[in-house]
Amino acid sequence: MPEPAPGPALPPLRDVIARHGLAARKSLGQHFLLDLNLTAKIARAAGDLRGRTVFEVGPGPGGLTRALLQAGAGRVVAVERDERCLAALDELAAAYPDRLRIVAEDAMTLDEAAVLDRPAAVVANLPYNISTALLLKWLDRLDLFSGFTLMFQKEVAERLCAAPRGKAYGRLSVMVQWRLAPALLFNLPARAFTPPPKVASSVVGLSPRPAPLAPADPERLSRLVAAAFGQRRKMLRASLKPVTREAESLLTEAGIPPTARAEELSVEDFCRLARLWAG
Numbered sequence: 580m581p582e583p584a585p586g587p588a589l590p591p592l593r594d595v596i597a598r599h600g601l602a603a604r605k606s607l608g609q610h611f612l613l614d615l616n617l618t619a620k621i622a623r624a625a626g627d628l629r630g631r632t633v634f635e636v637g638p639g640p641g642g643l644t645r646a647l648l649q650a651g652a653g654r655v656v657a658v659e660r661d662e663r664c665l666a667a668l669d670e671l672a673a674a675y676p677d678r679l680r681i682v683a684e685d686a687m688t689l690d691e692a693a694v695l696d697r698p699a700a701v702v703a704n705l706p707y708n709i710s711t712a713l714l715l716k717w718l719d720r721l722d723l724f725s726g727f728t729l730m731f732q733k734e735v736a737e738r739l740c741a742a743p744r745g746k747a748y749g750r751l752s753v754m755v756q757w758r759l760a761p762a763l764l765f766n767l768p769a770r771a772f773t774p775p776p777k778v779a780s781s782v783v784g785l786s787p788r789p790a791p792l793a794p795a796d797p798e799r800l801s802r803l804v805a806a807a808f809g810q811r812r813k814m815l816r817a818s819l820k821p822v823t824r825e826a827e828s829l830l831t832e833a834g835i836p837p838t839a840r841a842e843e844l845s846v847e848d849f850c851r852l853a854r855l856w857a858g
Contacts, residue, residue: 586649587674595640596773599667610772610780611639612704612730617771618646621782624764625702625728628652634699634724636686636713637706639664641671647702648675656694658682686713691723698725705729707776711751714739714785718758719797727759727785736763736781748842750808754801757792757846759785793850800853807841807849814838822856829855 592613595601601611612618621643622628629651638644638657641664647655648671657679659668665683672679682694687709701724705713710731717724731739734747740761741747755761764782769775802822810818816837819826830837833851835844844852 586645589645589671589674592640592642592645595667595670599640599663601640601663601667604661610704610707610774610776612642612767612772614771615642615646617767618643619649620765621702621704621728621730622646622650624782624784625650625700625726628700628702631725632656632695632697632699634658634691634695634701634703636701636703638668639704640667643702643704644668644671644679648678652678654678654680656680656682656699658684658686658689658694660685687716691717691720695723698723700725701727701729703729705731707732711735714755715751718754721758721787724787726787728764728782729785730767730780730782732776733766733779733781736783739763739783739785743845744842746842749811750804753804753808753846753849755785757795757800757850759787761785791850793847795850795853799856800849803853803856804841804849807844811841814840815844 596611628647630653633647633652633655635644635647635655635657638659644655644657655678657668659665659681660683662683665681668681672681682689737747738749738751739755740763741752762784764784767780767782769777769779803819806822807815807818814837815830815835816827818841823829827837829852833848833855835848835852
């Protein structure tokens with residue numbers, strides 16, 4: 580396939596940050612990625628973006644946004660709550676007429692359906708302080724998205740991809756893997772960011788499953804999983820008591836030893852429990 584046509588000449592990101600006074604704010608979970616080779620790598624990890632709609636949260640001064648536009652994205656919808664960044668993003672929108680829409684809202688309260696007219700590829704260096712909450716929010720509206728290429732703290736990325744019986748396996752693993760197929764794509768060192776965070780970061784690809792791994796009511800599954808991992812050191816017959824008085828008989832009916840602990844159960848095991856509990 581032919582490469583996307585080269586884009587307009589743009590000023591260095593450090594110059595943009597200095598001109599607009601865009602020092603990263605810890606309160607917003609901001610860590611700017613300025614290395615154009617790395618932003619291009621993230622854009623490539625999302626697959627062929629030519630002509631597609633891309634949804635980005637937390638563009639900041641627009642480093643990854645540039646890479647997405649240069650990769651040929653037909654339209655980038657970028658959500659940024661930090662008003663200081665809007666002027667820099669407006670300059671980028673002017674350089675790519677009709678291809679960048681800036682939404683000056685909080686991604687946590689945004690109605691994505693109001694700004695996306697077709698399923699979008701989500702590609703973002705998510706603000707660390709809302710990354711998990713955002714992903715869980717999006718699980719309830721997967722019809723709006725064709726896939727996700729997201730940067731998280733490495734610890735969170737490992738939880739997303741963890742298998743049963745591992746230390747990282749937990750509530751987040753189950754609820755995400757029920758609906759999405761995750762893959763850890765690559766890691767980035769803290770020194771790649773400005774300012775450097777105290778942790779390493781990882782880029783994760785998450786593909787929506789054609790159907791959930793197993794049938795289950797989302798609310799009941801969520802309650803069971805939260806209870807199980809809320810006291811993960813306890814046996815399930817004890818940790819599930821806050822949600823059902825019949826924990827031991829429920830586990831026995833599901834073919835799960837009541838003495839098992841939460842990290843021993845697969846996603847399908849939790850779904851089977853949720854179905855039996857619903858009955």
